Amino acid sequence: MNSLLSYVTDIEPLDVAWKERAHEYLETLAIPHWSLGVVMDIAKQLAAIQKTLKPTVENKCVILMAGDHGVVEEGVSACKKEVTIEMIDNLSHRGASINALADTVHADVMVVDVGVAVDLDDYVKQGTVIPWKIGYGTRNMKKGPAMTREEAEKSILVGIKAVEKAINEKSAQLIATGDLGIGNTTPSSAILSVMTGQKVADVTGRGTGIDDKRLNNKIKVIEKAIELNKPDPNDPIDVLSKVGGYEIGGIAGVILGCAYYKIPVIVDGLISTAGALIAYGLNCNTVDYMIAGHKSQEPGHNYMWKSLNLKPLLDLGFRLGEGTGAALAMYIVEGAAAVINNVLSYEAAGVTPGA
Numbered sequence: 516m517n518s519l520l521s522y523v524t525d526i527e528p529l530d531v532a533w534k535e536r537a538h539e540y541l542e543t544l545a546i547p548h549w550s551l552g553v554v555m556d557i558a559k560q561l562a563a564i565q566k567t568l569k570p571t572v573e574n575k576c577v578i579l580m581a582g583d584h585g586v587v588e589e590g591v592s593a594c595k596k597e598v599t600i601e602m603i604d605n606l607s608h609r610g611a612s613i614n615a616l617a618d619t620v621h622a623d624v625m626v627v628d629v630g631v632a633v634d635l636d637d638y639v640k641q642g643t644v645i646p647w648k649i650g651y652g653t654r655n656m657k658k659g660p661a662m663t664r665e666e667a668e669k670s671i672l673v674g675i676k677a678v679e680k681a682i683n684e685k686s687a688q689l690i691a692t693g694d695l696g697i698g699n700t701t702p703s704s705a706i707l708s709v710m711t712g713q714k715v716a717d718v719t720g721r722g723t724g725i726d727d728k729r730l731n732n733k734i735k736v737i738e739k740a741i742e743l744n745k746p747d748p749n750d751p752i753d754v755l756s757k758v759g760g761y762e763i764g765g766i767a768g769v770i771l772g773c774a775y776y777k778i779p780v781i782v783d784g785l786i787s788t789a790g791a792l793i794a795y796g797l798n799c800n801t802v803d804y805m806i807a808g809h810k811s812q813e814p815g816h817n818y819m820w821k822s823l824n825l826k827p828l829l830d831l832g833f834r835l836g837e838g839t840g841a842a843l844a845m846y847i848v849e850g851a852a853a854v855i856n857n858v859l860s861y862e863a864a865g866v867t868p869g870a
């Protein structure tokens with residue numbers, strides 16, 4: 516593998532000539548000016564990413580990054596930390612929501628252990644979990660940095676490695692990000708507050724469903740972690756290491772890897788978009804390869820989309836993570852590919868608009 520820096524510095528913006536060519540081609544189709552709206556925007560983006568007027572997104576993959584969080588001991592989640600492992604078991608039996616939804620769009624689900632608190636040998640042997648663990652859960656960010664800078668960089672490299680695996684083994688052409696990790700809305704809200712300048716109280720939500728008392732405590736925990744660790748908003752690796760999570764680093768790596776290898780990537784909910792903020796902070800060209808899958812019910816999520824200047828495709832009241840919103844958004848991206856591939860031009864269709 517190359518160094519993180521070499522991946523980060525080699526990410527190019529979308530080719531302007533291909534963007535123009537795709538735009539002009541879409542205008543020739545038997546569709547009144549841009550009247551398939553966002554679907555046409557995505558068709559143009561796919562064409563410019565793949566440098567073809569016949570883009571294909573047939574081979575789809577959800578890369579789900581799993582990790583645990585020391586900050587759970589502060590009572591920030593409605594769930595006990597063991598639920599991460601219980602859900603890994605459920606994923607391994609293909610009984611999780613992401614398994615059900617990914618199946619409907621014929622997407623593979625790749626589960627990567629980047630920081631779960633225990634060894635997952637049985638699942639690794641079964642082939643249902645990829646063992647690329649950087650640490651056994653982060654440390655409690657209220658008491659000090661969640662991880663070292665080196666661990667933060669390694670977690671990002673895990674995400675890039677996962678993209679390489681998806682390309683080499685599954686010929687992936689469209690990737691969605693997913694997450695699993697009890698407590699991970701806490702670091703995600705912390706990253707959001709640090710990187711966008713929003714107040715912690717305005718962007719912190721109920722995650723798996725905490726009551727008012729726990730929500731107030733969660734806000735105080737995040738405020739304290741930021742005050743103690745002083746993450747530098749201009750240094751995304753510093754932010755990730757001090758108030759982040761291993762799976763958030765992994766997701767940032769998936770997005771960087773997709774941008775590096777020129778693969779469209781659908782970003783899922785709050786946790787995935789925290790990863791997107793880290794990736795964007797490392798190289799702003801990454802946004803050219805991102806598609807905003809959906810709007811999470813978490814109150815901070817829209818601030819994230821706004822700071823990336825992206826609009827989420829779906830608003831279905833989701834707050835589950837796993838890649839569920841992104842998996843459903845794959846239908847829309849598939850639709851965009853179908854439009855640019857299959858709609859006839861005015862000329863070929865014999866349609867002659869005009870008064």
Ligand SMILES: O=C(O)c1ccc[n+]([C@@H]2O[C@H](COP(=O)([O-])O)[C@@H](O)[C@H]2O)c1
Pocket residue numbers: 591592593594694695696697698699700701721722723724783784785786787811812813833834835836837
């Ligand atoms: O992605 C989201 O928008 C999202 C919003 C709320 C909860 N989650 C999921 O719920 C878990 C984190 O919630 P919590 O309350 O433990 O921080 C974690 O496994 C996430 O995948 C995910």
Ligand SMILES: Cc1cc2nc[nH]c2cc1C
Pocket residue numbers: 594598602694695696723835836837
């Ligand atoms: C059941 C359950 C499923 C999840 N998926 C992601 N986070 C989760 C948390 C819980 C509790």
